[in-house]
Each structure stands twice: as structure tokens, then as C-alpha cells.
Amino acid sequence: MRKLTDILEERISAAMGAVIGKNAPALVRPAADAKFGDYQANGMMAAAKQVKTNPRQLAENVVAAMEIADICEPPEVAGPGFINLRLKDSFLAERLLGIYRDAERLGVDKAETPKIVVVDYSAPNIAKQMHVGHLRSTIIGDCIARLYDFAGHTVIRQNHIGDWGTQFGMLIAYMKAQYPHLLDHPASAQIADLEAFYQNAKQLSDDNESFAKQARQEVVQLHNHYPETMAIWKQIVDQSRQHYQPIYESLNITLTADDERGESFYADQLADVVAELKVKGLAVESDGAVCVFPEGFKNKDGQPLPFIIQKSDGAFLYATTDLAALRFRVQDLKAETVIYVTDARQALHFQMLFAAAKMAGWVDERITLEHVTFGTMLGADGKPFKTRTGGTVKLKDLLDEAVERAKAVVEEKNPDLPAEQKAQIARAVGVGAVKYADYANNRNSDYVFSFDRMLSLDGNTAPYMQYAYARIKSIQRKAAGKEVDIQNELNGLSALLLTEPAEKDLAKLLVRYDQAIAAATEEYRPNYLTSYLYDLAQAFSRFYTACPVLTAQAPHRPTRLLLCDLTARTIRHGLSELLGIEVLDQM
RNA sequence: GUCCCCGUAGCUCAACGGAUAGAGCGUUGGCCUCCGGAGCCAAAGGUUAGAGGUUCGAAUCCUCUCGGGGACGCCA
Incomplete structure (x- = not known):
């Protein structure tokens, strides 16, 4: 079914065209207040100004000229020139029956021009627990992907996991030490506690020079795709997935292993990205590093701000990976829209990334790039959300506590239900409350996290x-x-x-x-x-x-x-x- | 220093350039012979941080000031 606001917009705009002899938008919106009816057209004042006439008179003339008797009661002109519309009961009834018959889509049309849309979200770090910092990207991104799916677009989810980089040297070395028989018996490796695994590896790397040396060797071998090193690397990635995939499942997130396209995927394209930008004359050396200088960006001294794509030691950075990923999404995935869901602190990075990709000619005006930002989750004290001891709050702990609290409420309100059902209700309510509280906020605002509020039985929860x-x-x-x-x-x-x-x-x-x-x-x-x-x-x-x-x-x-x-x-x-x-x- | 986000009721938050700025919590007062009271109805509570400007019309757009957060050359 066509959107009602679209139909009204079209009908009223047509009448306006007939009255004033030129096109002008009717600006139909849901009414600000029920006493003004159900919908209102706000465009008369602007149009009247344009053709130098009295807005109320114009509104009267438009009302006389428009044909909406099948939808609305006779419209009223009010205030400075609003046209107030009240739906006919007969139309409302017809519309409801139409929605009833359309069980699949509840009367919601698909987009007129379906597009290929890449949504990049979540992006946990391998070998680290997911923490609250990942929550907003994960769930906001998932909602966007679901919305675009429902609109009939081809959605390609991309989970840009952090599965590459120098820290993997120490992780691989540590894995070898922990599981000496790993290669003979891959199934024997089970990382029970990801966080401890990472911390221990880091500790060892900091304290033990020979271990650190070995770690550096592993990095080199990783970059050169030594089969043995690659096998261990893959084990670590697989093990990490065992930790975050269940969190996606409990959060009801649509990401699967198939959506993973992590940093490792682009590792072999980075040199080429830099080479291409050099050939195009966009990348130049500056203080030993290779940089692109997109127009309009300045540093604190007013000098052009570099987008560094290769460090002076030859290593690549996340800017390089992001450029490779963007090129891949446009050229190979044929993306027409690319949506990045990350926190607002990365705004400058994405502005520069988009600018650089446009300079390189990978992205033209037919392609839409969006950085969808969001604010910070705050604790009750108004400071970034942390544990009592100042540590990072693990996502699993957060969800467990929400479910636990929900369980107490169910226990109080409905003690006679079977235990299994109570547990299931607690999961749905607890996890739902965490997600809903996030969704209900304007994503750009920082928001104060509160179990009590989100689990409240009253209000927008x-x-x-x-x-x-x-x-x-x-x-x-x-x-x-x-x-x-x-x-x-x-x-x-x-x-x-x-x-x-x-x-x-x-x-x-x-x-x-x-x-x-x-x-x-x-x-x-x-x-x-x-x-x-x-x-x-x-x-x-x-x-x-x-x-x-x-x-x-x-x-x-x-x-x-x-x-x-x-x-x-x-x-x-x-x-x-x-x-x-x-x-x-x-x- | 430059740039970005934010500043709305006591608190937590809405408001897709439109009319008298809305909810929830909290406060006060009502409503259960009736489908789940985890509900419903009502009251009180505002100079939208401040000052200019654009506009027929500004919480919303522009400029400046103040306050909070963040980013700004080799982390991601």
C-alpha cells in the first residue's frame, strides 16, 4: 500500500500547482496535536510567500481545488494557513482491512529502487571479550541492516573484525606455548577465558625478551602466510568466535560467520592500495610516512592534515585497511550505499577516508557513504560506563545481570509459571530491555545506562x-x-x-x-x-x-x-x- | 588553537523548519462486581544554556559567548 503521507502530499501538491501555476511542496506531516486533525499540510505559508499572496486565501483556494474526499473529511484551514486533515472512518476502515490482508508486510511498501547496501557494524577484537563499547555499534547496526532488508534492499552485512596486526605475534607465540600439541590435535585447544589469554600473552611479551622476539618472528611469518603460523592464527580466530557468536545469539543479532570480513581479508591488498594512490599522485611521503592530504582538513597548526596510510617503518594502518575495504565494497561487492556504524569519535577518520576514496576515483556521486555515529554510554555518575573498580564492563556480564534482574521481577509477578518459562521470559525481558533502552535514545546523545529504568514496567521500555x-x-x-x-x-x-x-x-x-x-x-x-x-x-x-x-x-x-x-x-x-x-x- | 557532538521540566529523555515544546520517572489526587492494575485518568512542573541573526514561522538553520564531552602524524 502506498504511504498515506505520500498520497496526501501528491494530491495537495497537485492542487497547489493548479492554483498557483507552479510546483510547490504541500509538506504533509502527522498533525502536531490531535485537535488539529490527523495530518496537516504546512506548505501553504511558504508557497504564498513565494507568489506573494495571502496564505490563508491560498489555503482556501487549494482546499477548493483538491480532490481528497475519498480519504478525508472536508479539510479545514487554520492558523496562518495550515490545512488540517481528518481521515474518514470509511477510509480508515478500508486501510485497516488492507493491512490485515497483507500479513507479510502489514501494508508497508518496499523501496522503489532497491539498492545494494553494505552495513559495517559490530567489529569486535579477536582475542578480547566483547565489552559495552561494542554494544551500540552492534545493535544499532543490526537494526539498520534489518530496516534496509525489510525495505527490499540487498543488504550485505560486514563484520570488520580485528583479526590482524602485530598483537597476533604474541597471541600465536602464547598459543604455541599453551597448546604444544595444537597442530596435531587442533580440537584440543579451548580458550576458556579470552581476556586472561590476552592478558597473559601480553604480560609474557612485556616481561620476557626471548618470548617477545619469538612473537615478532610470528608476525613476520603470519604476514608471509607460513602454513603453521596461519593454522594457529586460524585457531585463535575460531576460538574467539566461540566467545562472541553466543553473545550475538543472545542479543538476537543477525550477524553470522559468513558476514565476517576482517582486517586479515584485506592484508594482501594494502600494498596495492598505497601503490595505486601513489601512481595517481595522491599519496606522498611526509616525515617518512606515506600520506594522502585530502582538501579542507587542517591540523592544529593550520597545516594540511595527513591521512597516513603507511608508517615510516613500512607498516600499514587502519586507514589503509579501511581504504582497501571501501574499494572492495564498491568494486567487488558493487555497493551503492556503504553505512559505517561506529562511535562519533571516529568522525574525522571517516570524513578523511571518504574524501580520500573520492579523490582516488573509487567513489563517485552515485554512491552514498554514511558514517552513522552514536554517543557514549554513561554510568549513573555521568562518566563513561565502567565497573565499580574502573574496569571495562564485559557485555556478557551486563546481559547476565539484566536477565538476573528481570528474573527477579518475573518471580515476583508470576511465581506460578513453570521454571523454564520463567527463565525464557527473563531472557527476553532482560536482553530486550538493554537493547530497547539503547534504541529509544537519539543515537547521537550520550545516554545514562540504568538497569532500574530500562527494566521499569512503566514508560517507554x-x-x-x-x-x-x-x-x-x-x-x-x-x-x-x-x-x-x-x-x-x-x-x-x-x-x-x-x-x-x-x-x-x-x-x-x-x-x-x-x-x-x-x-x-x-x-x-x-x-x-x-x-x-x-x-x-x-x-x-x-x-x-x-x-x-x-x-x-x-x-x-x-x-x-x-x-x-x-x-x-x-x-x-x-x-x-x-x-x-x-x-x-x-x- | 582548529574541528565535531551535546546543553530542553527536579531526574532520564523525545520533538523528520510549523500552531499552546511532549513522554516516563518522581510528586499530588482519582479509577478494580468486567478480557492480565506490569494498567488507565488527571494535576503541578519550561525564558529549549545565553546573546544576536535568517525566516511568514526557530529547540531545530547561521554567527558569537558560556558549559560538558570528543577528535586533531605514524593506535584502532
Whole structure:
């Protein structure tokens, strides 16, 4: 189904064209306040200014000229020249039935021009535990990937894992020492504690010169692809994956091992990247390092700022790897849009990366490059989120605690459920709360992390959303006991009876799901989606309080059953498909 | 020093250039013979850090000031 705002925009703009003799946007938006109706057209004031006429008069003329009687009640002109639109009950009903029939997509159209979209997110470091610093990239990136998937684009997820570099020398040397029979019995190696493994290797490397020397040799052998060294390296990567893949699973993240394209993948392309940039005259030597100087960037002395792609000792850097990756994504993956989800501190790096890639001619104006940034997670003290002792908070510990706290709540509210079900609810609520709290914030703001708030049963939280869903499911379960056959009442339903304000408010939100998704997708802003879902859940709660469903009189009941069904499906879709947060039939 | 992000109710946060800036928490007061009260209704609470400017219209765009965070040559 076409987006309602698009239809209204088109109809009103056409009328404006007829009245003023030139094109001007109608600027249709959901109404700022219910008393102004359901939608409003804001474009009259600007258009009137342009053609030097009275905006209210223009609005009146446009209202007279536009044809929307099939959608809206007679429009009203208000204030300085707003056109206020109120949906007809008949249109609303038709729209709801259309959404009901479109079980797959809930009436949300795909993008008109599907594109190949690369989304680069998560990027954990091999041989280190995932910590809270990885959380936002992982979940925001995953939501963006899901949104683009749903819009019908070809999404290529890229997990740019940190699986290469000099630190692997000491890791490989340490692995050899720990598991001397590794090559004969690869399965014998099990790194129980990644963090300890890394720390021990580093300690040894710092303290023991002969070990450090061996580590440096391993780096050389790694770069030269010695089979034995490569085998051990692969073991370390595989072992690390055993630690982070379960975290993706518990977070309900769509990344798989197939999406991994780490730094190692580009290792052999780096020399060529530098060579190509040199040949093109873009890379020059400066203080012994090879640099690109993109236009418009200055350092603290006002001198051109270098984008260093090769150190004076000959080693490559992450700038080089990122250039290789970008070239690969455009030339081999045929990406038309590349989205990087990393924290805001890397903004300058990506600006320079994009500029350099454009200078090299790898990226032209048909290709969209986006750096989707986000702020820092803060503790209750307003400082970056740390453990009490000042250490980094491991993601696993964070999620465990959230689930633990959720479990206590379930235990209190619903002690009689089977233990296994309580555990499952606790997982869905705990992990959902962590994710939802992140999504609900404007990603650019720093935000204060609080278990108490995110697990609160009131307010814009995962538990509130999950509760709204569970209540609908409860109604549907109870239907059978009251001899209400939902399928029978909904099948072949061809008209609705929307009488109560709470019914109409809920209906009007249900037909706006597409608009919320579009806004979230265009701006890479999951909080537009959570905010819509919260409005929807609230509207449902009001409806639930005001309008009995199962005991309603015959002409009302099918409509209310439909509203319940669509609300449940919309919440389920938004939460589960787009945000990766589980819904529960009972909690 | 230059650049980037942020500054909105007591607290945590919304607001896709539009009308009287919205939620939740907290505070105060209502609502359970009825589908899950993990709910609903209502009240109080604001010079959108400040000053200019652009615009028919600014929390939003521009300039400056103040405050917080961050980036700025061989880490990622």
C-alpha cells in the first residue's frame, strides 16, 4: 500500500500547482496535536510567500481545488494557513482491512529502487571479550541492516573484525606455548577465558625478551602466510568466535560467520592500495610516512592534515585497511550505499577516508557513504560506563545481570509459571530491555545506562511493550473459552464499526506504521521506531481500558478483534523483526 | 588553537523548519462486581544554556559567548 503521507502530499501538491501555476511542496506531516486533525499540510505559508499572496486565501483556494474526499473529511484551514486533515472512518476502515490482508508486510511498501547496501557494524577484537563499547555499534547496526532488508534492499552485512596486526605475534607465540600439541590435535585447544589469554600473552611479551622476539618472528611469518603460523592464527580466530557468536545469539543479532570480513581479508591488498594512490599522485611521503592530504582538513597548526596510510617503518594502518575495504565494497561487492556504524569519535577518520576514496576515483556521486555515529554510554555518575573498580564492563556480564534482574521481577509477578518459562521470559525481558533502552535514545546523545529504568514496567521500555503484546495474546487465548471464534469473525470482514475515540486513535496509529519505518530508515534513527511503538502500545492500553473486546456487542466485536490482531502484529513486527527483541505470549 | 557532538521540566529523555515544546520517572489526587492494575485518568512542573541573526514561522538553520564531552602524524 502506498504511504498515506505520500498520497496526501501528491494530491495537495497537485492542487497547489493548479492554483498557483507552479510546483510547490504541500509538506504533509502527522498533525502536531490531535485537535488539529490527523495530518496537516504546512506548505501553504511558504508557497504564498513565494507568489506573494495571502496564505490563508491560498489555503482556501487549494482546499477548493483538491480532490481528497475519498480519504478525508472536508479539510479545514487554520492558523496562518495550515490545512488540517481528518481521515474518514470509511477510509480508515478500508486501510485497516488492507493491512490485515497483507500479513507479510502489514501494508508497508518496499523501496522503489532497491539498492545494494553494505552495513559495517559490530567489529569486535579477536582475542578480547566483547565489552559495552561494542554494544551500540552492534545493535544499532543490526537494526539498520534489518530496516534496509525489510525495505527490499540487498543488504550485505560486514563484520570488520580485528583479526590482524602485530598483537597476533604474541597471541600465536602464547598459543604455541599453551597448546604444544595444537597442530596435531587442533580440537584440543579451548580458550576458556579470552581476556586472561590476552592478558597473559601480553604480560609474557612485556616481561620476557626471548618470548617477545619469538612473537615478532610470528608476525613476520603470519604476514608471509607460513602454513603453521596461519593454522594457529586460524585457531585463535575460531576460538574467539566461540566467545562472541553466543553473545550475538543472545542479543538476537543477525550477524553470522559468513558476514565476517576482517582486517586479515584485506592484508594482501594494502600494498596495492598505497601503490595505486601513489601512481595517481595522491599519496606522498611526509616525515617518512606515506600520506594522502585530502582538501579542507587542517591540523592544529593550520597545516594540511595527513591521512597516513603507511608508517615510516613500512607498516600499514587502519586507514589503509579501511581504504582497501571501501574499494572492495564498491568494486567487488558493487555497493551503492556503504553505512559505517561506529562511535562519533571516529568522525574525522571517516570524513578523511571518504574524501580520500573520492579523490582516488573509487567513489563517485552515485554512491552514498554514511558514517552513522552514536554517543557514549554513561554510568549513573555521568562518566563513561565502567565497573565499580574502573574496569571495562564485559557485555556478557551486563546481559547476565539484566536477565538476573528481570528474573527477579518475573518471580515476583508470576511465581506460578513453570521454571523454564520463567527463565525464557527473563531472557527476553532482560536482553530486550538493554537493547530497547539503547534504541529509544537519539543515537547521537550520550545516554545514562540504568538497569532500574530500562527494566521499569512503566514508560517507554521493553517490558511495557512486551506487556502490551502479552495482554493482547491473553485476550486471544481467552476467546476460545468464551466461545468467540476469532478467525470466523475476521474472515470475510468487509466493514468496520469505529465508534469510540479510543478505537479511532488506535486505528489512526496502526495506519502510520509505514511512515514511522520510513523515518527511522531514512535517518538511521531507531528511536523513531521505538517512539511510534510506544505511542501504539499506549493507544492500545487506553483502548483496552475503554473498550471491552470479548464481551462487546456483536457489531463492535469483529472491529475490536481486528484492532487487537493488527496491534499485536505491528508490535511483534517492530520489536521482533526490526529491533530483534523477542515478544512473549505470556510474561 | 582548529574541528565535531551535546546543553530542553527536579531526574532520564523525545520533538523528520510549523500552531499552546511532549513522554516516563518522581510528586499530588482519582479509577478494580468486567478480557492480565506490569494498567488507565488527571494535576503541578519550561525564558529549549545565553546573546544576536535568517525566516511568514526557530529547540531545530547561521554567527558569537558560556558549559560538558570528543577528535586533531605514524593506535584502532
